[in-house]
Structures are given as C-alpha cells and as structure tokens.
Amino acid sequence: MITFPEFSRLAWLRYGVAVVASAAALLLTGLFWPLFRNIPFMPAFLAIFLAGWFGGDGPSFLAVALCAVGLDFFFYPPVSSLRLEEPYDILRIIVFLVVGSLGSLVFRQLWAAKHHRAQLVMTAENARASAETAAGELEQILESITDGFCALDRAYRYKYVNHRAEEILGRRREELLGKSALEGSPMSEAGIGSVRKAMDQGETCHAQAFNPILQRWLATDIYPSPDGVVVLFRDITDRKRAQEEIRRMAAIVESSEDAILSETLDGVITSWNAGAQSLFGYKAEEIVGQPISMLMPRDRKNEMQEILERIRQGERVEHYETVRLTKDGGVVPVSLSVSPVKDESGNIVWAAKIARDITEQKRQQAERERLYREAQEAARVREEFLSVAGHELRTPLTSLQFQLHALRRRVKSGEQDKAVELLDRAAAQLERLVRLTEELLDVTRITTGRLELELEETDLGQIVKEVVNRHKDSTSRAGCEVRVFAPEGITGIWDRSRLDQVITNLLSNAVKFSNGKPIEVRADLDTSWARLTVEDHGIGISPEDQSKIFERFERAVSKRSYGGLGLGLWITRQIVDAHHGRIEVTSRPGQGSTFRIELPLKPPGGALA
Ligand code: ADP
Numbered sequence: 001m002i003t004f005p006e007f008s009r010l011a012w013l014r015y016g017v018a019v020v021a022s023a024a025a026l027l028l029t030g031l032f033w034p035l036f037r038n039i040p041f042m043p044a045f046l047a048i049f050l051a052g053w054f055g056g057d058g059p060s061f062l063a064v065a066l067c068a069v070g071l072d073f074f075f076y077p078p079v080s081s082l083r084l085e086e087p088y089d090i091l092r093i094i095v096f097l098v099v100g101s102l103g104s105l106v107f108r109q110l111w112a113a114k115h116h117r118a119q120l121v122m123t124a125e126n127a128r129a130s131a132e133t134a135a136g137e138l139e140q141i142l143e144s145i146t147d148g149f150c151a152l153d154r155a156y157r158y159k160y161v162n163h164r165a166e167e168i169l170g171r172r173r174e175e176l177l178g179k180s181a182l183e184g185s186p187m188s189e190a191g192i193g194s195v196r197k198a199m200d201q202g203e204t205c206h207a208q209a210f211n212p213i214l215q216r217w218l219a220t221d222i223y224p225s226p227d228g229v230v231v232l233f234r235d236i237t238d239r240k241r242a243q244e245e246i247r248r249m250a251a252i253v254e255s256s257e258d259a260i261l262s263e264t265l266d267g268v269i270t271s272w273n274a275g276a277q278s279l280f281g282y283k284a285e286e287i288v289g290q291p292i293s294m295l296m297p298r299d300r301k302n303e304m305q306e307i308l309e310r311i312r313q314g315e316r317v318e319h320y321e322t323v324r325l326t327k328d329g330g331v332v333p334v335s336l337s338v339s340p341v342k343d344e345s346g347n348i349v350w351a352a353k354i355a356r357d358i359t360e361q362k363r364q365q366a367e368r369e370r371l372y373r374e375a376q377e378a379a380r381v382r383e384e385f386l387s388v389a390g391h392e393l394r395t396p397l398t399s400l401q402f403q404l405h406a407l408r409r410r411v412k413s414g415e416q417d418k419a420v421e422l423l424d425r426a427a428a429q430l431e432r433l434v435r436l437t438e439e440l441l442d443v444t445r446i447t448t449g450r451l452e453l454e455l456e457e458t459d460l461g462q463i464v465k466e467v468v469n470r471h472k473d474s475t476s477r478a479g480c481e482v483r484v485f486a487p488e489g490i491t492g493i494w495d496r497s498r499l500d501q502v503i504t505n506l507l508s509n510a511v512k513f514s515n516g517k518p519i520e521v522r523a524d525l526d527t528s529w530a531r532l533t534v535e536d537h538g539i540g541i542s543p544e545d546q547s548k549i550f551e552r553f554e555r556a557v558s559k560r561s562y563g564g565l566g567l568g569l570w571i572t573r574q575i576v577d578a579h580h581g582r583i584e585v586t587s588r589p590g591q592g593s594t595f596r597i598e599l600p601l602k603p604p605g606g607a608l609a
Contacts, residue, residue: 077089149230157180540588
C-alpha cells in the first residue's frame with residue numbers, strides 16, 4: 001500500500017489520475033448526453049474532484065483544462081472544433097474554468113494540510129521509533145554498567161532495578177519491582193534518609209556509608225527525576241578496606257622508631273618516615289626525590305649497587321650491618337633490611353628499606369665484651385692472687401717451721417746465743433705473717449665498708465721517723481740507705497695507725513724494688529695540705545702499669561722475682577681516699593719511682609670520716 005507521502009512524490013500517477021478522470025468524465029457525458037445536456041459539467045466536476053483529491057491542485061487544474069477543452073471540442077457547437085459561437089457557451093466555459101480553478105485552489109489547501117498531517121505523522125512515527133531505540137539502548141547501557149541502578153517512583157516503589165543492583169543488593173529484580181524501598185528493603189537507614197531528602201527537596205544527594213544489612217560499604221548518588229528518584233550506587237568495600245589498610249600501614253610506618261623508607265631501583269628516595277627523620281636528621285621534604293647515595297659514606301658507595309641488584313633479582317636483604325651518614329655528617333651504625341616491592345603487574349618497582357640504629361646494640365655488645373674480658377681478667381688475677389697468697393703464706397711458715405726445729409736442737413745442746421738469734425728470726429717471720437693476715441683482713445674491711453678511721457691530732461713527721469726507725473733492720477739488711485726529710489709539727493686530724501700503715505707500705509715497697517739504692521722520705525706542709533713523698537731509684541714502673549698498681553691484686557712484677565699480694569697500694573689508696581686525700585705515682589722504668597700523697601689537714605666540713 002502506497003503511503004500518502006510516497007504517492008505525492010509519484011507525479012506521473014497523480015497527473016495520470018487527472019487524465020483518466022477527465023477522459024472518463026467526457027466519456028460519461030457523451031454516453032449519457034441526454035441526461036447531462038443541461039448539466040454537462042457535472043461529470044467534469046467529478047473528474048476535477050477526483051484529480052484534486054488524489055493528485056492535488058496541479059492535476060486538478062489539468063482536469064479543469066482537459067474537461068473544458070473536451071467539452072468545447074466534443075459537445076459545444078461547432079462540434080469537433082475548439083471554437084465557440086454561442087456567447088452563452090463562452091460564458092458557461094468561462095464560469096466552468098473559474099469554478100474549476102477555484103476548486104483546484106481549494107485542493108491546493110487540502111493537499112497542503114494533508115502534507116502537513118503526513119509530515120506530522122511521519123515525525124511522530126520517527127520520534128516513537130527513536131524513543132523506542134533510545135529506550136532499548138538505555139536499557140542496554142543500564143544493564144551493562146558496573147554501577148547498581150534503581151529507579152523509584154514517588155511512592156518509593158522500585159520501578160527499575162538493573163543487573164548490577166541485583167548483585168549488590170543480593171535480591172532478584174522480581175522480588176523488588178513494585179515493592180516499597182522503605183520496607184523490607186536492603187537499603188540502610190542512611191540510604192533511606194538520602195532518598196527521602198532527594199524526593200522531598202528535589203536535591204541531588206551523594207553519600208558513602210556502611211550498609212549494615214549488606215555488610216558492605218556503598219557509594220550512592222541519588223538524583224531527583226520527574227517520576228521520583230534514580231539511585232546509582234557502587235560497592236566500595238574493597239576500596240575502603242584497602243584505604244583502611246593503607247591508613248593503618250601508614251600509621252604503623254609513621255609511628256615506627258625504625259627508619260622506614262622506599263626508593264626506586266635507581267636509588268632515588270620516594271618515601272621517608274618520622275623514624276628516618278630522627279635517625280638521619282633530614283626531613284621528608286628535604287630528601288624525597290634525592291639519591292640514596294647521600295646517606296652513604298664514600299667507601300660504601302658500592303654497597304648500594306649490590307643491594308639494588310639483589311632487589312632487582314627479587315631477593316630480600318636482611319639484617320645487613322653497615323654504617324650510614326647523617327645530615328650533620330655523623331656516621332651511624334645501622335642494620336638494614338631491604339625488600340622488593342612489586343606493582344600490580346608483578347614488576348619490581350621499588351625497594352622498601354628498614355634501617356635500625358644499632359649504636360646502642362653495638363655499645364652493649366662493646367660493653368658485654370669488655371665485661372667478659374674484665375671478668376676473665378678478674379678470674380685470672382684472682383687465680384694468681386690465690387697462688388701468690390699461698391706462696392706468700394707458705395714461705396714464712398716453712399722458715400718458721402725450720403727455725404723452730406733448729407731452735408729445739410740449739411736449746412737441747414744449750415747454745416743460748418744461737419737460740420736467741422733463731423727466736424728473733426722466727427719473730428720476724430711471724431711479723432710478716434701477721435702483716436699478710438692484716439692485709440687480707442683489710443681487704444674484707446674495705447670491701448664491706450668497715451674501714452673506720454680513728455681521727456686524732458697526729459704529727460706526720462713523727463710517724464715517718466717512727467716507721468723508718470722500726471724498719472731500720474730490714475732496710476739495712478737490704479742495703480738501702482733511707483734519708484728522711486721530715487720536720488716535726490706537720491700536724492693534722494688523721495688516723496695515726498692507718499698513716500703508719502700507709503708509710504710502712506710505701507717504704508717497704510721502695511726497699512723491695514730499689515735494689516739497694518738510696519731512698520728519700522719527705523714530709524712537708526703546703527697551707528692546708530700535708531705532703532708525703534717516698535722516692536726510690538729502683539726498677540721503676542712502666543706507664544701502662546702505673547694506672548693499674550692501685551687496683552686490687554694488681555702487680556707489675558712476677559711473683560717469682562718479688563713477693564707480695566698486690567694489696568698494699570690498693571689499701572694505701574683506700575686509706576688516703578678515706579682521709580679525702582690524693583695519691584699519685586711518677587716513675588720511669590729502670591730509674592725509680594716517686595709516690596706522692598697529699599692529705600688535707602682536717603677532714604672537709606670538719607666532719608670526721
Ligand atoms: P705488692 O704486695 O705486690 O707489693 P702493692 O699493691 O704494694 O703490692 O704493689 C703493687 C705493685 O706495684 C707491685 O707488685 C709492684 O709491681 C709495683 N710497685 C709498688 N711500689 C713500687 C716501687 N716502689 N717500685 C716499683 N714497683 C712498685
């Protein structure tokens with residue numbers, strides 16, 4: 001079936017209709033001439049109508065012209081001629097032409113209206129087709145988008161639910177369509193609030209909230225629509241968890257006391273935490289983007305290449321102990337752990353590094369080794385002391401035993417003089433034993449804090465002389481001349497017997513180590529201090545031993561060559577300290593030693609120690 005617009009485009013058909021209708025009208029007029037004699041234009045008007053109706057104004061004009069010519073030619077005298085003789089016929093033809101033309105003009109309007117209508121119909125048809133296509137395409141889009149999409153009407157009923165929405169909400173669309181979103185829906189309270197707001201106030205709402213029903217995080221955009229609202233939403237749970245994880249990790253990294261940093265495989269620093277700032281001194285803004293080699297001492301530059309090469313191979317570097325430079329140029333010992341960091345495609349793109357300051361660890365280790373060495377040394381010294389002490393005690397005991405046997409023989413044989421001589425020697429050995437035992441007891445007293453001084457006014461020069469006199473025999477036996485320069489009247493508040501012990505110790509050491517060379521003992525006064533000096537010209541003491549000899553059990557000579565427990569100087573120093581005094585030694589090996597003691601005349605603050 002030909003549509004109007006199509007037909008209107010077929011001119012030959014329209015004009016053909018006019019020609020056929022005109023011919024049919026003339027034929028009809030001819031056939032029924034008696035009937036149409038008085039109204040010969042009736043069939044012609046019918047033809048004009050048909051031509052005008054089906055063909056428009058052009059064919060209608062053609063029909064007017066054809067019918068006028070045909071009627072004139074076939075029916076008005078003279079017949080078979082176009083001439084007209086009767087004025088009345090001329091008038092009728094003219095009237096016919098005028099009326100026919102007016103009719104044709106009416107058809108022009110009619111056709112214009114038909115055209116317009118046809119165009120409207122066509123436009124509407126096209127619009128409907130386009131709308132259908134658009135609706136189809138829109139549905140396709142809505143079904144294929146990765147967001148959930150719902151349309152709600154003004155009564156909050158689901159009108160449309162796309163496939164993704166079904167997945168996120170965990171419901172099939174048949175269960176939701178037509179149902180109210182306010183009741184029994186998987187929408188959270190917050191979601192319902194936003195939908196109401198968009199519906200009531202016509203405002204667009206955007207929200208991110210945790211949906212406790214779905215146990216998922218949803219990002220929702222709600223837009224008012226003419227029929228209600230449309231809701232677009234997406235599941236952002238993974239993103240939220242990832243963000244949370246990143247925040248948590250960032251907080252851990254930031255609060256870590258270790259330095260945590262990352263760098264590219266070319267060694268450019270990309271991140272820097274607070275721990276790194278406090279370890280190396282640089283702030284993040286100063287160092288991010290800078291080469292890691294800034295932290296390397298000159299002789300460690302190769303290390304960086306080696307570490308980064310291992311990282312490129314996917315290896316980890318653990319607890320690598322090295323040193324790094326700080327901002328102020330210091331060198332800090334660190335333990336490094338470096339791991340490769342991969343991107344989403346699995347390519348190694350970064351190195352993550354943890355640097356721990358091991359200064360304290362190293363110090364504790366220096367310290368542990370020192371304590372271990374000291375403990376070993378102390379054990380060695382103690383062992384040596386025990387063997388020395390055993391030897392020292394045994395020597396006088398053996399000779400005492402020997403002298404007692406000899407004494408018995410001399411007494412039996414009545415050799416009085418010899419017996420007395422042996423008794424003197426035995427008494428000397430006993431004195432030595434008593435002194436050794438006293439020294440040992442002093443060690444116990446001092447270490448348990450029981451060294452108590454009995455302070456009284458004491459004359460230093462007087463004690464010096466007493467001690468020297470008391471040791472006259474032993475010093476002369478050793479071949480030592482002892483020169484004393486000690487005026488009397490150097491008085492202070494001191495413990496007399498302990499000062500005696502100090503002078504005895506220094507003098508007996510000087511005798512023991514001077515190899516028969518002279519010894520000088522001096523005492524003098526310096527304002528509020530008294531000074532005592534014991535100088536010998538014996539074997540001397542090496543500089544490294546000078547600092548040790550005041551310690552317990554420390555000896556700078558072999559036990560074979562010289563007797564002694566290594567306690568005399570230690571006890572001497574303790575006594576001097578208890579008097580708030582000072583003791584020092586100056587010595588050159590092979591040239592002799594000078595021991596100098598300075599004592600305040602009174603204990604500080606007037607207190608008795
Ligand atoms: P000792 O019983 O071994 O003499 P001391 O504590 O009195 O113990 O002395 C410690 C060490 O100091 C001695 O063993 C010796 O090596 C050294 N010493 C002390 N006085 C002198 C001195 N006048 N000359 C050389 N060495 C000395």
